[in-house]
Amino acid sequence: ILNVEQSPQSLHVQEGDSTNFTCSFPSSNFYALHWYRWETAKSPEALFVMTLNGDEKKKGRISATLNTKEGYSYLYIKGSQPEDSATYLCASANTNAGKSTFGDGTTLTVKP
Amino acid sequence: ETGVTQTPRHLVMGMTNKKSLKCEQHLGHNAMYWYKQSAKKPLELMFVYSLEERVENNSVPSRFSPECPNSSHLFLHLHTLQPEDSALYLCASSQGPSGQGAGTDTQYFGPGTRLTVL
Numbered sequence: 474i475l476n477v478e479q480s481p482q483s484l485h486v487q488e489g490d491s492t493n494f495t496c497s498f499p500s501s502n503f504y505a506l507h508w509y510r511w512e513t514a515k516s517p518e519a520l521f522v523m524t525l526n527g528d529e530k531k532k533g534r535i536s537a538t539l540n541t542k543e544g545y546s547y548l549y550i551k552g553s554q555p556e557d558s559a560t561y562l563c564a565s566a567n568t569n570a571g572k573s574t575f576g577d578g579t580t581l582t583v584k585p
Numbered sequence: 586e587t588g589v590t591q592t593p594r595h596l597v598m599g600m601t602n603k604k605s606l607k608c609e610q611h612l613g614h615n616a617m618y619w620y621k622q623s624a625k626k627p628l629e630l631m632f633v634y635s636l637e638e639r640v641e642n643n644s645v646p647s648r649f650s651p652e653c654p655n656s657s658h659l660f661l662h663l664h665t666l667q668p669e670d671s672a673l674y675l676c677a678s679s680q681g682p683s684g685q686g687a688g689t690d691t692q693y694f695g696p697g698t699r700l701t702v703l
Binding site: 477481504506509514515516518522524537552562564566568569572574575576577578 | 629643675699
């Protein structure tokens with residue numbers, strides 16, 4: 474069983490602030506790292522999947538980086554908006570079998 | 586209807602009841618998943634089906650019984666549950682098996698069933 478950790482557990486920022494949070498995962502036998510966004514009362518929604526060390530992905534104001542050697546990924550949000558308020562989940566897969574282990578998530582609240 | 590749907594959205598049942606959760610995906614995917622999220626815990630994988638065959642059973646108690654009659658439908662049959670089984674049960678689907686491999690497949694989630702066991 475993989476140990477996937479996310480920090481911080483929760484984050485409160487003002488509208489317009491930029492923010493980032495961390496996902497740590499075992500670096501051995503790494504296969505893929507997924508980021509999801511989960512808004513209250515909705516389904517988790519995929520943001521990124523990354524596989525290569527040094528990968529950087531971007532979607533609008535949200536971007537992510539991956540360091541497979543040291544076992545971490547950062548998710549960045551530039552100029553946070555209230556609609557960014559959600560729980561951000563990362564999930565790490567160490568095989569090609571579709572079994573990902575999820576972290577606890579970071580809950581972001583953006584105040585107007 | 587598009588995406589992944591789950592019914593019912595809320596379910597309250599007694600410990601002696603038998604009920605079923607239903608998941609349907611309209612995405613043409615070949616893999617389907619059941620997850621459990623208990624309060625203050627991360628999403629926990631329960632079962633994985635690929636091409637209607639169970640490929641993963643993550644040490645789930647036998648009081649949870651999955652069924653995948655075809656690639657679009659997934660059921661979770663519940664019987665003699667315990668109060669600690671109260672949780673949000675999420676279904677997901679993904680393309681797999683595919684050339685890139687299921688480990689990189691994006692999973693598409695349903696809205697979940699909030700289960701309360703009395």
